[in-house]
Amino acid sequence: MTFTIRAGLMACAASALVATSASGETITIATVNNGDMIRMQGLTDDFTKSHPDIELEWVTLEENVLRQRVTQDVATKGGQFDVMTIGTYEVPIWSKQGWLVPLKDMPEGYDAADLLPAIAGGLTTDGELYAAPFYGESSMVMYRKDLMEKAGLTMPDAPTWDEIKAAAAAMTDKDGEIYGICLRGKAGWGENMAFLTAMANSYGAKWFDMDWNAQFDSPEWKATLTDYLDLMNNYGPPGASSNGFNENLALFQQGKCGMWIDATVAASFVTNPTDSTVADQVGFALAPDKGLGKRGNWLWAWNLAIPAGTEKADAAKAFVAWATSKAYTELVAANEGWANVPPGTRTSLYENQEYLDAAPFAKMTLESIQAADPQHPTVDEVPYVGVQFVAIPEFQGIGTSVGQQFSAALAGQMTADEALAAAQTLTTREMKRSGYPK
Amino acid sequence: MARMISSRRKAVNTAIAWSVGLLIFFPILWTVLTSFKTEAQAIADPPIWFNFHWTLENYVTVQERSNYFRHFWNSVVISVGSTLIGLAIAVPAAWAMAFVPGKRTKDLLMWMLSTKMLPPVGVLVPIYLLFQKVGLLDTQIGLIIVLTLINLPIIVWMLYTYFREIPVDILEAARMDGAGLKDEVISVLLPMAVPGMASTVLLNIILAWNEAFWTLNLTAAKAAPLTAFIASYSSPEGLFYAKLSAASTMAIAPILIMGWFSQKQLVRGLTFGAVK
Numbered sequence: 001m002t003f004t005i006r007a008g009l010m011a012c013a014a015s016a017l018v019a020t021s022a023s024g025e026t027i028t029i030a031t032v033n034n035g036d037m038i039r040m041q042g043l044t045d046d047f048t049k050s051h052p053d054i055e056l057e058w059v060t061l062e063e064n065v066l067r068q069r070v071t072q073d074v075a076t077k078g079g080q081f082d083v084m085t086i087g088t089y090e091v092p093i094w095s096k097q098g099w100l101v102p103l104k105d106m107p108e109g110y111d112a113a114d115l116l117p118a119i120a121g122g123l124t125t126d127g128e129l130y131a132a133p134f135y136g137e138s139s140m141v142m143y144r145k146d147l148m149e150k151a152g153l154t155m156p157d158a159p160t161w162d163e164i165k166a167a168a169a170a171m172t173d174k175d176g177e178i179y180g181i182c183l184r185g186k187a188g189w190g191e192n193m194a195f196l197t198a199m200a201n202s203y204g205a206k207w208f209d210m211d212w213n214a215q216f217d218s219p220e221w222k223a224t225l226t227d228y229l230d231l232m233n234n235y236g237p238p239g240a241s242s243n244g245f246n247e248n249l250a251l252f253q254q255g256k257c258g259m260w261i262d263a264t265v266a267a268s269f270v271t272n273p274t275d276s277t278v279a280d281q282v283g284f285a286l287a288p289d290k291g292l293g294k295r296g297n298w299l300w301a302w303n304l305a306i307p308a309g310t311e312k313a314d315a316a317k318a319f320v321a322w323a324t325s326k327a328y329t330e331l332v333a334a335n336e337g338w339a340n341v342p343p344g345t346r347t348s349l350y351e352n353q354e355y356l357d358a359a360p361f362a363k364m365t366l367e368s369i370q371a372a373d374p375q376h377p378t379v380d381e382v383p384y385v386g387v388q389f390v391a392i393p394e395f396q397g398i399g400t401s402v403g404q405q406f407s408a409a410l411a412g413q414m415t416a417d418e419a420l421a422a423a424q425t426l427t428t429r430e431m432k433r434s435g436y437p438k
Numbered sequence: 439m440a441r442m443i444s445s446r447r448k449a450v451n452t453a454i455a456w457s458v459g460l461l462i463f464f465p466i467l468w469t470v471l472t473s474f475k476t477e478a479q480a481i482a483d484p485p486i487w488f489n490f491h492w493t494l495e496n497y498v499t500v501q502e503r504s505n506y507f508r509h510f511w512n513s514v515v516i517s518v519g520s521t522l523i524g525l526a527i528a529v530p531a532a533w534a535m536a537f538v539p540g541k542r543t544k545d546l547l548m549w550m551l552s553t554k555m556l557p558p559v560g561v562l563v564p565i566y567l568l569f570q571k572v573g574l575l576d577t578q579i580g581l582i583i584v585l586t587l588i589n590l591p592i593i594v595w596m597l598y599t600y601f602r603e604i605p606v607d608i609l610e611a612a613r614m615d616g617a618g619l620k621d622e623v624i625s626v627l628l629p630m631a632v633p634g635m636a637s638t639v640l641l642n643i644i645l646a647w648n649e650a651f652w653t654l655n656l657t658a659a660k661a662a663p664l665t666a667f668i669a670s671y672s673s674p675e676g677l678f679y680a681k682l683s684a685a686s687t688m689a690i691a692p693i694l695i696m697g698w699f700s701q702k703q704l705v706r707g708l709t710f711g712a713v714k
Contacts, residue, residue, distance in 0.1 A: 028659050033673040038503065057659035060504075062672035065654060072563075072655070078570050080658040191674075245675045250481040263675065275478045275677070 024053040027082035027315050030073075031058065032066050032302060036135050036342045037085065039332060040323055046331055047322045054315045063190075070307075074099045077309035082316040086131060088122045088301050088374070092391045095130035101306040101313050102128040107321045114326065114346050116366075119301050122374045122385075131303035132324035135265070136344025138368035139198060139297045141285040142252065142270055143259040144278060147171045147178065157364075161202070161227060161288045161296070164259065168235035171258030180235035182257035183228070186244040187407035189399025194298055194388040195261065196406060197399075200224040202289045202296035204379040207390050207427075212383060212436040214427035216402075216420045225406060225416045232410055241411035253277060261287060263300070264368055267361035268339060284364040286371060292379045298388035299372035301344065344369055394434045401426050466690070472683035473497070480679040496684035504667055506688060513663035513692075515578050516653070517646035520585035521639055524593045527586075529635075532597035533623060537606065547598065550591040558588075558651050569656060576658045584656065585646045592645070593638055600634030601627070636703045640696070647693045664689035 031037045037060070044056055059081070061069060070084045074094060086094070094100050106112060112120070112129060119136040123129055141164070143155050151170035156163065168180030184195045197207070205220035215221060232240050235258075237251055245262060249269055252260045253276040260266070273279040287297030304320045306313055322328060326348060329341045338358035341349065343365055349355055350366045359365075377387045384390040389399065402423040409419035472480050474492045500506070535543045565584065566575070574580030604627065612626045628635070650665040657666060668689050671682040697704065 030658070033670055033678065034676045041503065059658050059662070059666075060670035061654075061666075062669055063674050065669055065672075069655065072566060076563075076567055076570060078566070078575060080575055246673075246677060249677060250483070253478070253481070254483055256483075265675065269676070 024055055025312055025315055026055040026057055027310075027312050027319060028057040028059060028080065029083040029085075029319070030066060030070050030081040031060050031085040032063050033060050034302075035340075037302070039336060039340065040134075040328075040342075043328075043331055043335060047319060050322075051315075051318055054318065056319070074307045074309065077307075079307075079309045079311070081307060082310040082312045083319055084305050084307055085134070085302055086305050088119075088299065088303070089386065089389050089391060089395075091123045091131045091303060091305065092125055092385055093393055094305070095125040095128075099308050100130045101308055101310070101317075102130055103132055103306070103317065103320065104128070106132075106317070109327075110321050110325060111348075114348050116345060116347055116369060118299060118369050118372060118374070119345055122299065122301065123303055131305035132320050133301040133303050133345040134324055135342035136299075136301035136369060137263045137265045138299050138344070138365065138372055139195070139262055139287050140264050140267075140364055140368045141259055141261050141287060142267060143167070143283050143285065144171070144255075144257070144281050145283045146278075146281045147258045148283070155283055155285050158286045158295075159288045161290055164261075164288045165227070165231060168231060168259060172235045177256055178258060179237040179251070179256060180258040181231055182237055182243065182248040182251050182260045183232060183240070184244055184248065184262065185232065185236075185240040185407055185410045186242055186247075187400065187403040188244075189389060189396055189403060191244050191403060192407055192410075193399045193403040194300075196224065196228060196403075197388045198287070198298040199228060199296040201294045201378050201387065202287070202292065203227075204290070204292050204294075206378040206380060206382050208382060208384060208431075210381060210383050212431055212438075214424050214431065216424035216427065221420055222416065225409065225420060228406075229409060229416055241407045261296070264344070264361065264365040267365065268359070271360065284361050286364065286368055294377075294379055295368075295371050297368050297372055299369060299374055300388070394430060398427055398430050401430075466694075469683045469686050469690075472680055473687045475680050477677045477680045480683070481677060496680045497688070499681055500671070500684050500688065504670065504685070506667065509662060509664045509667040509689075510692065512578060512657075512661055513647055513665075513689075516581045516585060516661075516663055517643045519578070519582040520589065520646050521642040523582065524586045524590050524642060525635070525639065528590060528593040528597050528638075529623075529628075532594050532601050533627065535594075535598050536601035536604075537609065547595065550594060554588075554591055562655060566655065575656060576660050576662075578661045580656060581653060581661055581663070584652050585649060588649070588652070589642050589645055593642055596638045596641070597631070597634065600631050600638075603634075604630050633703065633706045636700070637706070640700055640704050644693055644697065 041058055041060070048054065048056065066085065067087075067090075070081060070086060071090075072078065073080050074084065091100070115133060116136065119133045120129065123131045123133060141155070141159065148155055148167065148171065151167070153167055153170055155167065164181070170180070171178065172180035184192045186192055200206070200221060203220050203224040205218060205224050206215050209215060237243070237256065243251075245266070248257065248260055248262060249266060251257050252270055255278045267282075267284060270276050270282050271279050287295045289295045304323055306316045306320065310316055324345065326346060329346070329349060332341045333354070338355045341355060343349070343359070343362070350362060356362050372387050374385055374387050384392065389395055405414070405419040405422045408414050409416055414422070471488070473496055474494070475486065475490055476493060476495070479486050479490050535547065569575045569580050574583070608630070609622055609626060612622050617626065648665070650669070653663050653665045654669060657663070668682070668685050671678050671685040
């Protein structure tokens, strides 16, 4: 009798399981609003066709809102999302907290060894991959070939900061509303501080020494900030302290910038003749250096990760594998052309002649990515990981506060010395409050 | 002479009123205009006013990419639901405070208002955890509860102010005619307070419709209203201004149309008792 009841219960459970799997499961994907991610949403029929038991729900948010929402959810094990789009900054911190599912046992043919080492390195903790890169980027110099020619100059493939300054001076024509250089000035750890931290790396500056002491009182930081302010005040556009990526993109596309040093992903925008008035006049070069062995370029990737709180890890993994696979890049190429393939994640993409032909910026993008080393970002040894950020939870707050000081200096509200002193004080205070050195 | 000064003053006042009105309306006008431009035209410098090739492309893209009607329906349910529940709680509370005030009524009102002074982010984590435990994350009912609580002080204050304008003598006369409490509230008080209540309802619906902090933080895919719909078109890396404007126009259109049709009621209610 007991056996019969048990068998009956097991049968019920089995049929319930079958029913569940037949009706399928829905995974919720939190993602950021940008061209590559939106393109992926449009191509998901390909995934659901091969996985008819999995349905997809999308939550698309602006980058900063997304970061707040997914952090809140993963930290509280809220379980609202099964796949999260997160940046290179979050992955090492979250994986150490045990908030992410390690991406072991990816489906056959995923070819994790094909991922670009510089990108995969930033997503790996203790030898385990915790997020799959969807697209990667570095930063580089985008410049106007026609203006350089007019000024009688040639841009080297790997310029120095002195050459950038000379080119900016030669191309500036303020009466004609042409500014030699456009750089980020808007305050924020991912805005002006992304650029300035990368620039500081090339000047031999660093955020912290090996004992986690703030280093804004160093001569290297003074040289970095002074040169940045000098460039922007003399050759930059007016109101630069409120310019971020989009503002500079608009200026460059309208032909108002001689040079723009920013994300490599911008290359496809400025060379797109539909939106850019200077599409056929854009050249590319590596981010500048100061002869110290480090270039002023950053490294970033938007990655797909699975939060530890999800109950649908297998379905989530199937989706992550699909979206970051080689087959996906081929799918994008077939539907939208090779130039629209998400860049910067796989070695094989840069060995594909069709891609190299379609994307004139591909070679420089790859070289820029390879020139960045998140494990050793600075000239001197440092206790942290991350090129344009410091991968500690406190950095978002401190980075933005320091960015506000530097943005104020650019707006003329304080001097470089005052901004550096304020940055040193607030960083020291916050690090002490957070219990560093740990 | 006096008539000339009066008409000149009238003209000046009219000009000032129109200028202020246009100033307030300008961001909405610019958003609507931008929604019909291409992304390149949207960032053009100098800005293009009317002389551009009008396109519906952004609306088509937004419609293809997002489920507008699901967001719209969530906005309707959340804003109407929170308003009705808020009203059901606030009418008796405001009646008691207006007609049977106690020693501490004023303090109580001030305390209720003071809850609005707390930055919402201060209670985000506790509310998020509470909602997670009881399964209210990403649900319409969860948002209705939160928005009811947020807007309740405003509803009570508005109704209290309107009720105070109603002469107590009328209520006493009703009582002398044998009206009970229920009749007094439903048959005497409420009909007299209709303009005030209508404006309270409209204002509360507008506040709930536009609320972005809680709606963005407590929803994901299922209960996300139009505020989340707009947020999905904002981007710091990539030009989405024209699409963002189209999404914003689609999100504000229903509430704008509702406000347009009910503006008489709204103004009458908001100025009720302002001049004696």
